[in-house]
Amino acid sequence: METPINTDVAIVGAGPTGLSLACQFIRYGVDFVIVEKNEGVTPYSKALGVHARTLEIYEQLGLAQEAVAQGAIAGKVRLLEGGEVRGEVDLTNVGQGLSSYPYMLVLEQNKNEQLLYGYLQSHGKGVLWHTELESFSHREAGVTAHFKNATGASQIIEAKYLVGCDGPRSPVRRALGLSFEGSTFERLFYVADVQIDWKFNHDALHVCLARNSVVAFFPMKGEHRYRIVGAFPEGMEKEENEVLYEEIERRIKEEAELALDISHVNWFSVYKVHTRHVDRFSVGRCFLAGDAAHIHTPAGGQGMNTGIQDAYNLAWKMGLVLKGDADGRILDTYNEERLPNAKRLLGTTDRMFNLAAGTDWLFGLIRTTVFPPLAKYILSFDVVRERFFPLISQIGITYRASSLSDHSGDGEFEVKAGDRLPYFLVDGKSIYDKLHEPKFHLLTFSDGLSDYQAMGSEIESEYAHLVDHHVIPLYPHVAEVFGRNKPFNVLLRPDNYIGFISQKTSSSWLRVYLNEVIGHS
Numbered sequence: 001m002e003t004p005i006n007t008d009v010a011i012v013g014a015g016p017t018g019l020s021l022a023c024q025f026i027r028y029g030v031d032f033v034i035v036e037k038n039e040g041v042t043p044y045s046k047a048l049g050v051h052a053r054t055l056e057i058y059e060q061l062g063l064a065q066e067a068v069a070q071g072a073i074a075g076k077v078r079l080l081e082g083g084e085v086r087g088e089v090d091l092t093n094v095g096q097g098l099s100s101y102p103y104m105l106v107l108e109q110n111k112n113e114q115l116l117y118g119y120l121q122s123h124g125k126g127v128l129w130h131t132e133l134e135s136f137s138h139r140e141a142g143v144t145a146h147f148k149n150a151t152g153a154s155q156i157i158e159a160k161y162l163v164g165c166d167g168p169r170s171p172v173r174r175a176l177g178l179s180f181e182g183s184t185f186e187r188l189f190y191v192a193d194v195q196i197d198w199k200f201n202h203d204a205l206h207v208c209l210a211r212n213s214v215v216a217f218f219p220m221k222g223e224h225r226y227r228i229v230g231a232f233p234e235g236m237e238k239e240e241n242e243v244l245y246e247e248i249e250r251r252i253k254e255e256a257e258l259a260l261d262i263s264h265v266n267w268f269s270v271y272k273v274h275t276r277h278v279d280r281f282s283v284g285r286c287f288l289a290g291d292a293a294h295i296h297t298p299a300g301g302q303g304m305n306t307g308i309q310d311a312y313n314l315a316w317k318m319g320l321v322l323k324g325d326a327d328g329r330i331l332d333t334y335n336e337e338r339l340p341n342a343k344r345l346l347g348t349t350d351r352m353f354n355l356a357a358g359t360d361w362l363f364g365l366i367r368t369t370v371f372p373p374l375a376k377y378i379l380s381f382d383v384v385r386e387r388f389f390p391l392i393s394q395i396g397i398t399y400r401a402s403s404l405s406d407h408s409g410d411g412e413f414e415v416k417a418g419d420r421l422p423y424f425l426v427d428g429k430s431i432y433d434k435l436h437e438p439k440f441h442l443l444t445f446s447d448g449l450s451d452y453q454a455m456g457s458e459i460e461s462e463y464a465h466l467v468d469h470h471v472i473p474l475y476p477h478v479a480e481v482f483g484r485n486k487p488f489n490v491l492l493r494p495d496n497y498i499g500f501i502s503q504k505t506s507s508s509w510l511r512v513y514l515n516e517v518i519g520h521s
């Protein structure tokens, strides 16, 4: 038996969600232990897409530049039907004006995990690898968790909170007795990392529309290298582990109706697609995040990104509670904000997925008959920028209905409490450059006439550890973003979501928000 460990938070699972939570805890000065049953980060590429919102989170960790340097910006999407190109869109700068990262980055999951793990190590922290959760009990004051390590020895961790970031089969979720309702698609799906010789350039995601489903070819680093994703027809009698690679290749060739030569298979996997979520993200002092709480179809590449955002949402709230800057009720807003998001996400990814792989005759008809002539419109730059980018990149997620969103001052504004702070430039630099500190941010948009000095001094003397203050000229382009050309203040939560908008020049409203909404005393 190893000496018991005492900590504030025990994190179970060091996938992208657990590692992200650990990195955020470092920012917020929270003591934690992270435990993983495997011996290191995943060696598999798994998730490929890293979205704008995730890169904004990486930016606060100082990891965005490195992620972008290691990855590749998704370029064109080319739509193929009957062996011919039916439409093409260039996504390189598709979210221009919406984020510092106006694109999707292709960076494999193992590289994301390495980056996050590197951050932990550079801050003197590590992961207890090869250590598996066996059981835990929780009570009003804390959690006791029992693990078995690589040598077979038992390890006890006493913590104030436990967070299960332990993936789709989540032992934590099961032990808490939480339901995981949803469904499983009948069809088997495949994914293969291969080399392809064909007539198309290696500069685009190729999407082949077929009556049976869609086959997608994602360009990867390396000459002619692609990730292929597709589905077997319904009614296939085999289980996931009984399918040979040859069957996958035959299927790809039949579905894609293209002359293509596949070689050098690096990795392939056959899997069932599930779409499920818990009905609550926490019980007492135990929380769930990432795939442990929700799994969905691969459409839109949302899984890894959503887990990272769950962690981001939970970390600052736990950080405040553990430091005594908020009362425990703020932790209820984790469920309040992330459960509706998970439900919405399942709905959207199911719809996208049905269009891509639905077996219904209607979906087949849409894919092969309705969609191709409309492809040029649907793939037009403006439609993709305005409709799809905010959705897929996750910058469009809002928490307007959350109890942390105080709407009493936002009536006249385009932007509301609960929205992510819109991206804009201040003197040629992203506003997000000012928002790296793990604190609330008070942004005063000033016309240069009103006096904010008294308010600034009050904040400095009373809340310096909790809030930083930035006075920003109310430039016309900023007034346009907010729909208001008179001075105002915006209080951002540490995750850069708007908590409150006020037109007052004193700090009384800030005190009310922090005391009554956050529970700061």
Ligand SMILES: Cc1cc2nc3c(=O)[nH]c(=O)nc-3n(C[C@H](O)[C@H](O)[C@H](O)COP(=O)(O)OP(=O)(O)OC[C@H]3O[C@@H](n4cnc5c(N)ncnc54)[C@H](O)[C@@H]3O)c2cc1C
Pocket: 012, 013, 014, 015, 016, 017, 018, 035, 036, 037, 038, 046, 047, 048, 049, 109, 131, 132, 133, 134, 165, 166, 167, 168, 170, 171, 191, 269, 289, 290, 291, 292, 298, 300, 301, 302, 303, 304, 305, 306, 307
């Ligand atoms: C082929 C494929 C392609 C995908 N493509 C995308 C994509 O393009 N974009 C995207 O966003 N998502 C994608 N996903 C989904 C993505 O991989 C998952 O959503 C992501 O891994 C979830 O991260 P997580 O940390 O929540 O869970 P996991 O990655 O499953 O990590 C959970 C960890 O917990 C550990 N664990 C479990 N039980 C215990 C225990 N008892 N004790 C200790 N440790 C334990 C596990 O070993 C594991 O390391 C893809 C998935 C697959 C399989």
